Amino acid sequence: MNSSAGPHFKTYLLILLMVIFGPLGNVLLGKGMKRIGPVNLQAAEALDLLSRVLTSGTIWLGIASLITFFVAYMLVLSWADYSYVQPASSVAYGMVALLAHFVLREVVTPMRWMGVVIICLGVVVVGQTPPRTTEPT
Amino acid sequence: MRELIFYLLIIGAGTGGELCVSRAMKAVGEVKDFRPTALLGVAARALRVSWMWVGLALMGTAFFALLAVLSLENVSLVVPVTALSYAAGALGGKFFLGEQVSRRRWMGVLIVCVGVAFVIMGRR
Numbered sequence: 586m587n588s589s590a591g592p593h594f595k596t597y598l599l600i601l602l603m604v605i606f607g608p609l610g611n612v613l614l615g616k617g618m619k620r621i622g623p624v625n626l627q628a629a630e631a632l633d634l635l636s637r638v639l640t641s642g643t644i645w646l647g648i649a650s651l652i653t654f655f656v657a658y659m660l661v662l663s664w665a666d667y668s669y670v671q672p673a674s675s676v677a678y679g680m681v682a683l684l685a686h687f688v689l690r691e692v693v694t695p696m697r698w699m700g701v702v703i704i705c706l707g708v709v710v711v712g713q714t715p716p717r718t719t720e721p722t
Numbered sequence: 723m724r725e726l727i728f729y730l731l732i733i734g735a736g737t738g739g740e741l742c743v744s745r746a747m748k749a750v751g752e753v754k755d756f757r758p759t760a761l762l763g764v765a766a767r768a769l770r771v772s773w774m775w776v777g778l779a780l781m782g783t784a785f786f787a788l789l790a791v792l793s794l795e796n797v798s799l800v801v802p803v804t805a806l807s808y809a810a811g812a813l814g815g816k817f818f819l820g821e822q823v824s825r826r827r828w829m830g831v832l833i834v835c836v837g838v839a840f841v842i843m844g845r846r
Contacts, residue, residue, distance in 0.1 A: 700840030
């Protein structure tokens with residue numbers, strides 16, 4: 586494994602992009618879907634629902650954010666372990682709670698905030714393990 | 723009931739899709755050149771790996787399930803619940819991708835899961 590700062594820097598940079606654009610995408614999708622209304626498991630409504638989803642600007646902004654997240658995710662997965670990247674990016678849950686509270690005005694209870702802090706603690710523990718454990722192919 | 727179906731699709735198809743995509747990207751090799759043309763080349767190589775297509779199909783399924791459940795529940799609940807895939811992800815990383823998941827990393831995943839449980843319990 587390369588012990589220089591390079592691989593770690595680009596790993597952290599891409600995880601930062603994931604942490605920003607993943608939550609932003611989810612919040613935008615949530616806002617868009619709330620406007621569209623509850624989804625039922627009825628085939629008759631599927632086409633109408635799909636057309637409303639595909640004509641929503643908020644949904645498309647959310648999709649653009651998630652594509653940015655996904656590109657960063659795929660790039661980082663080309664050298665770092667999945668079982669490292671997935672937990673390390675979980676700080677995004679804190680971002681989601683913050684955005685949901687301040688942007689969407691959702692009620693986030695104290696217990697839920699505590700959960701977010703515990704998640705971040707878990708992220709710190711995970712972040713102290715090496716990003717790669719398998720040999721390059 | 724329909725929420726449960728959507729959550730199961732998000733966690734099951736989402737985790738499966740990510741594992742497949744991860745496997746495909748490992749086959750493509752480490753990305754060292756970040757210029758746009760080089761990245762397009764990486765995308766073209768990735769799309770020639772069959773695991774990538776399986777992964778994209780599963781992730782697409784998970785995406786539509788996510789849209790459905792976001793129409794029913796708050797984002798601050800839905801997104802943490804989807805983190806239940808962490809245990810599945812670590813298991814998949816170990817058994818599907820052959821990664822060595824250390825005890826410390828397992829502990830981190832466990833702590834994250836406890837946090838997720840608090841988030842779920844803080845529903846009201």
